[in-house]
Amino acid sequence: MQCREVSRSAVYRLDEEAYILSVERRGLWLVAVAYVRSQTEKEVCYQVVLKLRPGTRYFVGRCECPDYKYRGGPCKHIVKAKVALREYLKMAKQTR
Numbered sequence: 001m002q003c004r005e006v007s008r009s010a011v012y013r014l015d016e017e018a019y020i021l022s023v024e025r026r027g028l029w030l031v032a033v034a035y036v037r038s039q040t041e042k043e044v045c046y047q048v049v050l051k052l053r054p055g056t057r058y059f060v061g062r063c064e065c066p067d068y069k070y071r072g073g074p075c076k077h078i079v080k081a082k083v084a085l086r087e088y089l090k091m092a093k094q095t096r
């Protein structure tokens, strides 16, 4: 996905590096769809899906980048998406 397109529908952005597209409650989980800019291809953003249990530190993340596919483990995009989501939730709490 091109970052340019992502940024149009983002509800939150962190330093033009990470974008939050949606956050919704699904049962016990909070599910967030984010896009994080690639380090190697500057116009490309990878989709990161984060699921977390509010009130706990438990979360699972999935990223579409080659690094994640290859290693099957957390990549830097997931880490960045998590930071952006934390900031977004902080902001959402303040405006409520």
Ligand SMILES: [Zn+2]
Binding pocket: 046, 063, 064, 065, 066, 067, 068, 075, 076, 077, 078
């Ligand atoms: Zn990744």
